[in-house]
Amino acid sequence: MKTLKKLFLGCLLLASSFAVVSAQGLSHPRYPKREFRGAWIQTVNGQFKGMPAQKMQDTLIAQLNSLQEAGINAIIFQVRPEADALYPSKLEPWSRFLTGVQGQAPQPYWDPMQFMIDECHKRGMEFHAWINPYRVKTSLKNNLAAEHLYNRHPDRFVTYGDQLFFDPALQDNRDHICRVVADIVSRYDVDAIHMDDYFYPYPVKGVEFPDSARFAREGGGFKNVGDWRRDNVNRLIRQVHETVRGLKPWVKFGVSPFGIYRNQSSDPLGSKTRGLQNYDDLYADVLLWAREGWIDYNIPQLYWQIGHPVADYVELVDWWAKHSGNRPLFIGQSVMNTVQNADPTNPNINQLYRKIALQRSYQTIGGSCQWYAGAVVENVGRYRDALIAEYHKYPALPPVFDFMDDKAPGKVRKLKAVWTEDGYMLFWTAPKYKEEMDRAVRYVVYRFADGEDVDIDDPSHIVAITAYPWYKLPYADGKTKYRYVVTALDRLHNESKSAKKKIKL
Numbered sequence: 001m002k003t004l005k006k007l008f009l010g011c012l013l014l015a016s017s018f019a020v021v022s023a024q025g026l027s028h029p030r031y032p033k034r035e036f037r038g039a040w041i042q043t044v045n046g047q048f049k050g051m052p053a054q055k056m057q058d059t060l061i062a063q064l065n066s067l068q069e070a071g072i073n074a075i076i077f078q079v080r081p082e083a084d085a086l087y088p089s090k091l092e093p094w095s096r097f098l099t100g101v102q103g104q105a106p107q108p109y110w111d112p113m114q115f116m117i118d119e120c121h122k123r124g125m126e127f128h129a130w131i132n133p134y135r136v137k138t139s140l141k142n143n144l145a146a147e148h149l150y151n152r153h154p155d156r157f158v159t160y161g162d163q164l165f166f167d168p169a170l171q172d173n174r175d176h177i178c179r180v181v182a183d184i185v186s187r188y189d190v191d192a193i194h195m196d197d198y199f200y201p202y203p204v205k206g207v208e209f210p211d212s213a214r215f216a217r218e219g220g221g222f223k224n225v226g227d228w229r230r231d232n233v234n235r236l237i238r239q240v241h242e243t244v245r246g247l248k249p250w251v252k253f254g255v256s257p258f259g260i261y262r263n264q265s266s267d268p269l270g271s272k273t274r275g276l277q278n279y280d281d282l283y284a285d286v287l288l289w290a291r292e293g294w295i296d297y298n299i300p301q302l303y304w305q306i307g308h309p310v311a312d313y314v315e316l317v318d319w320w321a322k323h324s325g326n327r328p329l330f331i332g333q334s335v336m337n338t339v340q341n342a343d344p345t346n347p348n349i350n351q352l353y354r355k356i357a358l359q360r361s362y363q364t365i366g367g368s369c370q371w372y373a374g375a376v377v378e379n380v381g382r383y384r385d386a387l388i389a390e391y392h393k394y395p396a397l398p399p400v401f402d403f404m405d406d407k408a409p410g411k412v413r414k415l416k417a418v419w420t421e422d423g424y425m426l427f428w429t430a431p432k433y434k435e436e437m438d439r440a441v442r443y444v445v446y447r448f449a450d451g452e453d454v455d456i457d458d459p460s461h462i463v464a465i466t467a468y469p470w471y472k473l474p475y476a477d478g479k480t481k482y483r484y485v486v487t488a489l490d491r492l493h494n495e496s497k498s499a500k501k502k503i504k505l
Contacts (some may be wrong), residue, residue: 031393031394031459031460032360032396032459033396033397033457033458033459033462034366034396034397034398034399034400035073035366035367035396035397035399036073036074036297036328036330036367036368036369036398036399037071037072037073037074037367037368037369037392037396038072038073038074038075038076038126038299038330038367038368038369038370039067039072039074039075039076039369039370039372039376040076040130040256040369040370040371040372040373041060041063041075041077041078041372041373041374042078042081042372043077043078043079043081043095043097043098044078044081044082044097044138046097047374048098049096049097049098049099049100050099050100053106053107053108053110057115060112060115060116060119061119062377063373063374063377064119064120064123064125065123066376066377066384067125067373067376067377068124068125069388070376070384070387070392071388071391071392071393071394071395071396072125072373072376072392073124073125073126073395073396073397073398074125074127074128074191074369074398075116075120075125075126075127075128076128076130076194076256076369077113077116077127077128077129077130078130078131078132079112079113079130079131079184080092080095080129080130080132080180081095081097081132081135081138082095082096082097082102082132082135082136082137082138082142083135083136083148083149083150083166084096084097084102084145086098086112086113087111087112087113087114087184087188088105088111089180090183091176091179091180091183092148092149092180093144093145093147093148094106094145096142098112102142102143102144102145102148103146103147103148104145113129113184113188114188117188117189117190121189121467122467124442124465124466124467126191126398127189127190127191127192128190128191128192128193128194128252128254129184129188129190129192129193129194130194130195130196131181131184131193131194131195132195132196132198133166133177133195133198133199133236134165134166134168134173134198134199134200134201135163135164135165135198135201136148136150136157136163136165136166137163137164138163139162140159140162140163149176150164153172156170156172158209158210158211159210160201160204160207160209160210161201161204161207163201165201167211167214168199168200168229168232168233168236168283169211169214169215169218169228169229171235174235174236174239175239177236177240178239178240178243181193181240181243181244182243182247185244185248185251186247186248190251191252192251192252192253192296193240193244193252193253193254194253194254194255194256195240195254195255195256196255196256196257196301197256197257197258197278197282197284197301198282199233199283199284200229200233200281200282200283200284201282202276202281202282203276203281211225212225215228226280226283229283230279230285232283233284233285234285234289234294237255237289237294237295238292238294240253241253241293241294241295241296249404249405249437250404250405250436250437250490250491250492252296252297252401252404253294253295253296254295254297254298254299255284255286255289255295255297255298255299256298256299256300256301256332256369257278257282257284257286257298257300257301258276258277258278258282258300258301259275259300259301259302259303259304259311259316259332260273260275260276260277260278260311260316261277261278261279261286261287261300261319261320261323262277262278262279263275263277266279266280267279269323270319271315271316271319272312272315273310273311273312273315274310274311275310275311286298286300287323287325289325290324290326290327291325291326293327293403295327296327296328296401297327297328297330297401298320298324298327298328299329299330299331300316300320300329300331300332301332301334301371302317302331302332302333303332303333303337303371304316304334304337305337305338305340305341306341306343306344306351306354306355307341307344313351313355313358314358317331317358317359317362317365320365321362321364321365322364324364324365326403328366328399328401329364329365329366330365330366330367330368330369331365331367331368332368332369333355333368333369333370334371335370335371335372335375335376335381335383336375336380338350338351338352338355338383339351339352339380339381339382339383340381350381352383352386352391353386353390353391356368356391366399367396367398367399393460394459394460394462395459395462395465396459397444397489397493397495398493399493400492400493400494401492401493404492405437405490405491405492405494406494407437407438407490407494408490408494408495408496408497409431409433409438409439409440409489409490409496410431410432410433410438410440410488411431411488411496411497411498411499412429412430412431412440412443412469412486412487412488412496412499413428413429413430413431413499414427414428414429415427415428415486415499415500415501416428416501417473417484417501417503422472423472423473424472424473424475424505425470425472425473426445426470426471426472426473426484426486426501426503427469427470428443428469428470428486428499430469430488431496436491437490437491437492438490439490440488440489440490441467441489441490441491442465442466442488442489443464443465443466443467443468443469443486443487443488443489444456444462444465444486444487444489444495445463445464445465445466445471445485445486446461446462446463446484446485446486446487447461447463447482447483447484447485448461448482448483448484449481449482449483450480450481450482450483452483454483454485454498454500456485456495456498461485465489471484471486473503473505474505475505476505478504478505479504480504480505481503481504482502482503482504482505483500483501483502483503484500484501484502484503485498485499485500485501486498486499486501487499
């Protein structure tokens with residue numbers, strides 16, 4: 001067995017190793033221009049609990065700067081870990097994972113979600129508001145604020161193991177969760193609502209979920225309790241999607257389910273795995289949600305290594321790629337698992353290059369998401385170094401969700417270079433628009449050498465992705481000719497036609 005140190009040092013070999021990837025039949029270019037590159041920032045682990053506001057803000061800014069340098073273009077930030085809020089809400093109390101006491105507002109007062117939205121958008125990153133739908137207590141020892149919904153309607157909740165949950169069978173609970181979603185979407189400029197893998201809770205060995213009496217009363221139309229539970233979750237997913245679409249048709253709704261849908265032992269169409277199952281154990285029929293269009297993207301959590309005896313990463317990537325249901329599919333990557341396991345054909349390096357190669361070999365896979373952001377920032381196993389040096393060497397725009405909107409914004413106008421007191425600046429005017437879906441919210445700036453063909457499909461020419469209608473030019477001596485190209489992006493990353501300007505720097 002190779003030591004972790006040796007595996008970590010293996011990242012140094014990633015760039016040279018990448019040359020072999022082309023032999024594996026990549027359908028994407030080595031440096032794709034369109035790729036979802038997300039990272040999860042969790043709060044339920046308590047990393048920010050009780051942290052002074054300024055320190056938390058400084059910590060988040062440092063993380064975002066590091067992730068931006070690593071090519072990350074989407075942040076999934078946990079804002080509702082326990083039926084609570086990391087933002088001011090009239091529906092649920094302030095989170096204990098912020099202040100240390102549920103219901104206690106931060107002092108000095110600030111809004112972490114709004115702060116993160118602003119900071120992400122400054123950096124050209126999407127912001128996905130991550131909520132847990134049913135969980136109320138991660139431990140029964142935790143105290144709930146006096147204003148918590150549980151204290152008014154305890155009959156709408158169930159205890160299972162050492163945790164407390166909303167009863168998924170109740171329409172009143174689905175309505176409440178959707179009111180929370182509607183509040184977030186209507187008040188905040190989020191790019192997406194995101195749910196992770198916690199639907200019905202993970203099974204506690206030897207303990208039945210306490211809903212047999214309710215099933216006996218209300219489940220008459222179903223053959224078994226499993227079908228009834230799946231229908232309860234299906235109803236929530238559909239209602240959340242309808243809620244989001246009805247308010248802001250450009251906001252996405254996505255999920256990151258557990259990595260196994262079903263094993264072949266349960267369903268011949270399942271994967272060659274032997275683990276816990278979304279469909280049978282968590283009652284999450286993810287494929288149905290994709291087929292019906294109730295979710296806009298799917299990020300299964302494939303946190304195993306290549307060659308895992310129960311849940312092989314290669315098997316699962318292939319399975320999900322073939323069952324994406326005509327909805328964008330991204331792969332949930334475990335940073336720690338990747339760097340702690342050796343490549344099966346080269347024990348001197350870890351599994352990162354092979355995992356990325358496999359991901360990019362499927363046209364149905366449009367990117368990945370890193371679990372967890374902190375591991376990338378900490379550069380565990382030189383993972384971040386490898387992203388910067390090779391896998392995210394150039395910027396990437398998120399994929400276009402053309403089933404939501406495929407109309408590009410207009411061209412930028414009045415592109416010109418101007419000397420200012422801040423230096424030589426490239427300015428432009430935003431394109432005109434009639435509908436919010438057509439409004440330019442970001443711009444892409446490309447640079448080409450004099451006489452070089454203008455190819456905006458090549459991300460190596462991207463010098464900036466910015467929310468502002470200007471770019472500071474790197475003036476040297478005014479003797480070298482360049483051609484700058486600027487395009488506009490709408491909320492769903494449709495890209496406009498190019499505006500061009502020849503400049504001497």
